[in-house]
Amino acid sequence: GSVPVSAGPGLSCTLRRAAERRMSEQGKGSASASAAAPAPGSDTYKGWLFKWTNYLKGYQRRWFVLSNGLLSYYTQAEMAHTCRGTINLATAHIDTEDACNIVLSSGGRTYHLKASTEVERQRWVTALELAKAKAIRMMNDQSDSGDEEPTSQSDRSEIQGTLKILVSKLDDLSTCNDLIAKHGAALQRSLSELEGLKVPVEGGEKIKAVNERATLFRITSNAMINACRDFLDLAETHSRRWQRALQYEREQRTHLEETIEQLAKQHNSLERAWREAPTLVSSTPSAPTTNKGSERSRKEEASDEDEDTEYFDAMEDSPAFITVTASENTQHRSQSNLSGASGGQPSDWNQDDHMSPSCNDVSGKELQPRRQRRTHIPDKPNYSLNLWSIMKNCIGKELSKIPMPQVNFNEPLSMLQRLSEDLEYHELLDKAARCDSSLEQMCLVAAFSVSSYSTTVHRTAKPFNPLLGETYELDRLEEFGYRSLCEQVSHHPPAAAHHVISQRGWTLWQEITIASKFRGKYLSIMPLAIHLHFHASGNHYVWRKVTSTVHNIIVGKLWIDQSGDIEIVNHRTKETCQLKFSPYSYFSRDVPRKVTGVVADSGGQAHYILSGTWDEKMESSKIVQSSRGGSGSEGKQKTVYQTLSPKLLWKKYPLENAENMYYFSALALTLNELEEGIGLTDSRLRPDQRLMEDGRWDEANSEKQRLEEKQRAVRRRREAEASDALDEREYEGYQPLWFHQRRDSITGETNFVYKGGYWESKDRQDWSMCPDIF
CATH class of the missing domain: 2.40.160.120 (Porin)
Structure with a gap:
């Protein structure tokens, strides 16, 4: 009789803790649902900012969308269909100039942005920094996991198969739940009937003990069923969220591919339309800018090439000076011996x-x-690709x-x-x-x-x-x-x-x-x-x-x-x-x-x-x-x-x-063109290049792969020799045959310069020092 007495309170504590945990998780779920609105630091952040275009147009209002580590911007007229540019924050440097300005540097280009207020500027900076950190983490995760395509056809088939198995197991659990409830109730009724029979006192005690054990079993079974139900509810909720996230990522990738392709088509049609239009003749000669202020130079570098060169708000640099051809008299006056x-x-x-x-x-x-x-x-073959x-x-x-x-x-x-x-x-x-x-x-x-x-x-x-x-x-x-x-x-x-x-x-x-x-x-x-x-x-x-x-x-x-x-x-x-x-x-x-x-x-x-x-x-x-x-x-x-x-x-x-x-x-x-007496490493002797010039491209492809694999094998052998060296400080790595690194006395730069010996080797026709690379 000690087992049911000690197990009862312990089980009730377990059930109470489970109930408290469910209530806590439900509270967290409602809290997270109330905070789902876009805010700085969330996956998506949108708003208007002013973007520097050029010195004639200055700052222009653009609609910016921050999503998945990418900052895209649009004009008001083209928000529905055409993205003007995208900045990858994973490789961007974020800086601030004054109370309202943001400076983004990415891929060798600089973007100058301005918010309407200092508070709005700070919101954007916070959102950009968080998005940058997340993009870097995602990029590192992708590089660690390889370049496998997560949404391939085989992956989708595997996901669908797994979902079917989970649904089948859920049905089995529901059936077991019904059977346990049904048989448990029948067992309880049978035991109650046994208690009502006239049996000796010893038999009644044993029946009572069995009844207590049956009650304990039913409570335990109910607790297990409740825990399973909670787990399934939680898994179903997360599964829906993961499915939405996966679907969103698929849509974003598809949208990005379509946008890039659409931009390229627009680019092509614009070029074709311009070439068919009448040619405009310049009426004013111009020459390049020579001396401009440092701030102007910096912002000229910051101008967006996609936007300011290829689209309709493109403007040209104003010439810094004007050239005028002097008259004939002026020319004779300036220099008397000029020709005609x-x-x-x-x-x-x-x-x-x-x-x-x-x-x-x-x-x-x-x-x-x-x-x-x-x-x-030989004429170039016509291969489509x-x-x-x-x-x-x-x-x-x-x-x-x-x-x-x-x-x-x-x-x-x-x-x-x-x-x-x-x-x-x-x-x-x-x-x-x-x-x-x-x-x-x-x-x-x-x-x-x-x-x-x-x-x-x-x-x-x-x-x-x-x-x-x-x-x-x-x-x-x-x-x-x-x-x-x-x-x-x-x-x-x-x-x-x-x-x-x-x-x-x-x-x-x-x-x-x-x-x-x-x-x-x-x-x-x-x-x-x-x-x-x-x-x-x-x-x-x-x-x-x-x-x-x-x-x-x-x-x-x-x-x-x-x-x-x-x-x-x-x-x-x-x-x-x-x-x-x-x-x-x-x-x-x-x-x-x-x-x-x-x-x-x-x-x-x-x-x-x-x-x-x-x-x-x-x-x-x-x-x-x-x-x-x-x-x-x-x-x-x-x-x-x-x-x-x-x-x-x-x-x-x-x-x-x-x-x-x-x-x-x-x-x-x-x-x-083939020549006699050239070095054994000369480009004229490359077999893949020679096959391509002769129009035998399939053979050239095979030969190219062979040469590249041979080069990789040589590199692996060289690296192995370096790791096996007794004193790695003495290992200098690969050394060119005809050039060596020297510091230039005029510019101070270190670069490879010719050390001599090639033309003397050619005169002697001694190429014994040349490596076998072909």
Whole structure:
């Protein structure tokens, strides 16, 4: 009899605690339901903010939506269907300027936002910080769990099967509940009937004990059933919430894909409509901005490219000065020995008499190449490819980490050969080396820096990524007096070093580490600096290339644009050239791909105006007089420069049938031509690239995968050797064969420079030191 006495109070305490727990959970549920309204820190936060667009329009009112770690913004007229831009908070930096301003920096772009009050600003900052922390956690969770698709067809089938099993088990529990209640009641009645019978006293005691045990069993069973019911209710509630969250995530992903695709289609249709419209002719010549305030420069960088360049509120930078071609009398007065270029029409650089005569010395040897190079390659096969199906899952990833197993995206040249294409117009540097005036030399160097982009205007295919240790030589010593060597010096990050030595008085070297990001509908590529040294004068020029952008990655015809500023500095004389590459705009009245520039001395006084396009030609105009003009739209006075007639610095070589040969230039057609005596690691010997050039793309794909797997195996072996080394401090990692890292004495930067030995090895035909990479 001790068991039921001790068990009874304990069981009642258990039941009471269960009841209190249910009441507590019901209270929490109601509290959470009352707090479900959007608030700072919740999954979604919306409201109006003012966003900086440009200096003419200033701040514009935009509708901002914060959801799932993404901050999207809309105009009032397009809130229902078109998103103007999206900021990923996981990689964004959040800052505040004053009482109402918010500054977001993400992906190399800066967004200036303004709230109506300080309190509203603080709410947004709190919401953004919480959303950023959550986005970072989600990103880390995703990277830990891999890239498996959570909503695939197989996963959905598994979820449906699990739900069916749970429903079946719930039915079984309900049936057991009914049976326990039914049989328990029958047992209770039977025991009551036994108690009513006339039995001996001992039998009555035993029947009473059995009855107590049956009662205890029924109480226990009821407690278990209640606990099961509570568990099922809780599971059902959470299941519904998880289903809603999962459905919301699916809808958000679908909406994002549809929005990106719709944006790309709108982009394509706008471009087509603009090209079919009548051409607008600019009536006012303009030149680039040279000196602006630091705040203006900072906000120019902050302007939203998607919004201010490609949409209807796009506005152009106001020119900082105006150029006017001087009259014929003024030209004669300024310089009496000018030749007959008049009316503002450009004359050829070789006839240019406002340049030193030494700049125009051209030897007959330069015009008579000794070797006949090839002028065509096999036509490109017509393969169709669905870029969107491959690219939509690569948004936000580094270009070097996007898997590209197919050569269908490539052109039959390596990045090392593309780098050598900078020498297409090497004769500009030959002429510059003969110039006595460093300012005239600067004009030619600027034209050379622009000419390297002319080969990219239609080159939307991707060059082959060089294998580690791959090299490329361009030996034009007999024809043009120069030798060029490139080597892939690093793989993570990918980096290539380039060195050119010319017998005609100059040396050029550069290291390219391409930092690139895939942004959904466009791809940005940002290379590094170039060094140029002239032997006779000691002039050392340094400049950095502008950003290249590939548009219409998803839908429409691919096209390339170059935009940004180049500052060329002569470190010996401190003379500078400021070049501005205007970004392409549908609504600009300027000629597309426009480049303008100013050449100034060490004191900042302008001497030459440069103008042209990066895909066609560049001209220079000598400044003969400057004066302060009227105020511009920003209320600042503009300088008016009077110049001589423009003189042609550089013009692109025409090439027939280029569209069927990957849009290669004349030099590019010769780069993959087989030659005798080249190094064993030369790009011309790459089998996958050679197969692609011959039109055998399926074989090229297989060969490309073999080479990449071979490179990975070599890297794994090298890492294993490093870990097995007795003293890891002595292990230096991979060392290039022909280049080594040194600090530049002029710029202070550390980069890979040529250490010598390649051309001597070629003369001896000794390539025993070359690794087996093919």
